Amino acid sequence: MTDDDVGPIVRVASQELAKGSEGETQEEKMDRIRKAVQGAMGEPMPEEAQCTDCRKYDGTHPKVKEILGERVARAGGNHAVVLGVECSCKQTREFEIERRWMQSGLQRDGGAINTINTFSSFDIMEYPVLQEAYEKALRLTENPDHFVLTLVGPVGVGKSHLLEAACRQALDLGKSARYELSSSIMDNLRSVYSNSDNTYSMADWMQWYSTKWLLAIDDLGTENGTDFVQERLTMILEYRIKNNLRTILSSNEVKGEVENRFGSRVASRLFSSNQHLSDSEVLIINNVPDYRAKKD
Numbered sequence: 001m002t003d004d005d006v007g008p009i010v011r012v013a014s015q016e017l018a019k020g021s022e023g024e025t026q027e028e029k030m031d032r033i034r035k036a037v038q039g040a041m042g043e044p045m046p047e048e049a050q051c052t053d054c055r056k057y058d059g060t061h062p063k064v065k066e067i068l069g070e071r072v073a074r075a076g077g078n079h080a081v082v083l084g085v086e087c088s089c090k091q092t093r094e095f096e097i098e099r100r101w102m103q104s105g106l107q108r109d110g111g112a113i114n115t116i117n118t119f120s121s122f123d124i125m126e127y128p129v130l131q132e133a134y135e136k137a138l139r140l141t142e143n144p145d146h147f148v149l150t151l152v153g154p155v156g157v158g159k160s161h162l163l164e165a166a167c168r169q170a171l172d173l174g175k176s177a178r179y180e181l182s183s184s185i186m187d188n189l190r191s192v193y194s195n196s197d198n199t200y201s202m203a204d205w206m207q208w209y210s211t212k213w214l215l216a217i218d219d220l221g222t223e224n225g226t227d228f229v230q231e232r233l234t235m236i237l238e239y240r241i242k243n244n245l246r247t248i249l250s251s252n253e254v255k256g257e258v259e260n261r262f263g264s265r266v267a268s269r270l271f272s273s274n275q276h277l278s279d280s281e282v283l284i285i286n287n288v289p290d291y292r293a294k295k296d
Contacts, residue, residue: 034084043067049102051087053095058102059086062188062204100171103212105179106164117164127288130158136283137162140246141169141214146281147241150220150249153285159250161291163216166248175213182220182249185209186229193228206232210239213246220251241279 016033049061057064068082089095101108124130151159170177192202
């Protein structure tokens with residue numbers, strides 16, 4: 001690596017370090033240096049990983065790890081260029097709650113559309129199958145008979161609502177949870193496989209999805225999974241089942257279609273023929289009106 005490669009980052013840090021001003025605290029100096037260095041470093045940090053308290057970033061987030069690693073590499077291994085980037089708030093209960101929300105994939109206040117899907121806001125509409133879906137999703141966050149629940153049905157029957165509700169319930173219980181579209185998970189796993197320079201990140205992504213107390217995978221089956229993705233998804237599911245971690249999925253597809261897209265091992269984990277001996281259960285939701293139209 002030439003000086004031209006390393007220079008811009010190190011020079012910016014050195015210049016800011018040399019500036020200083022009378023009365024400036026060490027914390028103010030480090031914040032000034034951090035902002036200047038970040039401006040010289042390219043790809044921004046993911047907003048979902050930013051602490052709302054100190055405005056720094058969750059160092060356990062795989063994308064944050066990747067970006068910090070790239071910045072250190074660009075600086076010739078000089079770790080000083082990432083000082084002050086990771087969140088260093090005190091490990092108080094409130095901060096832990098905030099961290100879990102940062103990692104959940106959900107916005108605590110409902111975001112721009114101000115929509116918060118909870119169990120209390122789920123409208124059963126006097127349909128027994130929706131009552132059953134509600135009860136199974138809620139039980140998953142309490143004392144489940146099975147640790148994997150797959151909700152199958154057409155678009156608009158309330159599956160995504162229940163996935164989000166389960167995540168919010170877990171977070172309210174003080175547990176870690178993650179809600180994510182299946183396509184996003186596949187993209188993250190594929191991106192590591194297709195970029196040999198990022199092989200270290202695979203372990204980070206596997207841990208990210210494997211260790212959450214509750215993982216909600218929405219819209220499984222919208223795209224085909226490669227052999228590599230199938231293998232990693234199976235490993236994630238098997239780890240979670242072995243460690244009694246809750247997983248809730250939604251899909252528009254039945255077993256045969258999921259098997260065609262993701263392989264027999266994934267399908268067998270989600271669609272067991274003997275629910276009494278299986279770690280997973282499936283509920284098919286059909287013959288109900290469009291849930292979204294009812295909400296509107």
